[in-house]
Amino acid sequence: MTLQIRIAAVGLLFGATVPGVYAEEPRPVLRLSDMSFMVHSSRFTPGSNSKFEFRNSELTFTRLRPAATFAEPSSVLGPVVFASQHPGLKPITPADRGEVTLPEKRHRLGELDCSNCHVGKHHGVLQMYLGTGGRGTPMIPSHMFQVRVECVACHIVPKEAERAAGIVGQTFRPTEQACVNCHGEKYRGMLTRWAETLGKMRDVLAPKLAGAQAALVKADPKHPELARARRLVEDAAFNIEFVSLAKGVHNVFYAADLIKVANGWLDEAVRLLGGAPVTGDDTLVRGGYCGVLCHEQAGVKVPETVTFAKQKVPHGRHVAEFGAVCTNCHSAEVHKAVTATSATCTSCHHSPQNERCESCHRAQAAFYRGETKTDLVAVEPNVMAGAVSCTGCHDFTKKHSRKVVGQKCLACHDQGYLAFMDEWTSGLDAAVAEAAKVLQRAEAALGKARGAGAKRPAAEGLVKEARAALDLVKGARGAHNPTAAEALLEVVRRKAEEAMAQVAKP
Secondary structure: OOHHHHHHHHHHHHOOOOOOOOOOOOOOOOEHHHOOOEEOOEEOOOOOOOEEEEEOOOOEEEEEOOHHHHHOOOOEOOOOOEEEOOOOOOOOOOOOOOOOOOOOOOOOOOOOOHHHOOOOOOHHHHHHHHOOOOOOOOOOOOHHHHOOOOHHHHEEEEOOOHHHHHHHOOOEEEOOHHHHHHHOHHHOOHHHHHHHHHHHHHHHHHHHHHHHHHHHHHOOOOOOOHHHHHHHHHHHHHHHHHHHHOOHHHHHHHHHHHHHHHHHHHHHHHHHOOOOOOOOOOOOOOOOOHHHHHHHHHOOOOOOOEEEOOEEEOHHHHHHOOOOOHHHHEOOOOOOOEOOOHHHHHHHHOOOOOOOHHHHOHHHHHHHOOOOOOOOOOOOOOOOOOOOOHHHOOOOOOOOOHHHHHHHHOOOOOHHHHHHHHHHHHHHHHHHHHHHHHHHHHHHHHHHHHHOOOOOHHHHHHHHHHHHHHHHHHHHOHHHOHHHHHHHHHHHHHHHHHHHHHHHOO
């Protein structure tokens, strides 16, 4: 673009005639035939675009023109009605990254340089949309930005009346109707939900921030962790303020992740100084925001079970009962991406401090505590149930094996007790295998009778009870309650033999 046209563009903004450029016209205009410009990196073709723009290295000026005027290739561009920086359509500058420096000199009389007063305008909002500018979180571009949605797609409500806009210029406010126009009625209310949820998340962090700042004030100036704690609190405060001032709704998942990181920093800072973090329901800020922000409003249902590493996982219970949050297993940066590994599961389920083993291993826990529901035998608690928890025997910080479990016995008992461990494990395995063979013979005999057309309802019932007893021992692991396991295996053998006797009757 030539210097004269650039000057003319500035003149358009201020409604002034620029000498030497279209001075013969009563109002400054710019004709399409007088300039060349690009639209989304493609050359503008007069008559084919309902939205057009021209740009220099700093700004992109955009306006909508009535379709009727496109019939004339040399039609008038007219006064500019909207100006914005278009994210992604030009390289990121230091200002985009927040590295704004004030001008060294003040403007001179008659110098039309807006940047002398308006420094870094909207750069925080732009950073939020791009998914950068915060601290402690990788770049997470807005989903809208990734599909090339520009500011004018959501900011569609004029702020000024038409008459006033001719004097003071025009800008546009956002509206949720823009969401509905593209995504449908199920997205109505989504924008409000985003704003309210981010507000609740900041409210959760407010007492934590105040508590951490108070801990800094009270801390010993010579405390070895004071400098680190101060940096953590400062970074957390920056993220909270950035989400507020840069309007987190422009990139709601990036904003939520910044708050999540800030939450962890505040807790860590207080612990470094020897204090206890402020407690409260922080499920939302720990990463449980995906459902609240979008899925619930959009009608996305949480699946009850999912398959992970070839195993069926109770997905719904992880959220509803176990206190897991979305970002424990899913990426905050890439929608639907699973970041969990087997180590992720182990760090939660099999840590030395884990006291929630029974939430998943219900059958084993009930068998150990004598709470298994069955009419086949009376299941009494294991003699150790009142004194030893799951982690008293199981230590998943080491490679799990029967030998490792046996060594845990020696914390309370002498060397002779290792023989009991072998009996409870290897001995019961052999007993299970023996009972299973007897049951298989009974099932085979019953199947042969069915094939011959004989009906043996009594035998059918006995085999069903024997199978239930065997499945109970195998599922609950007999070693958790050897006495009950041996009683159940005896039921398997006895009922299987009775069933074979019933089948053998003429």
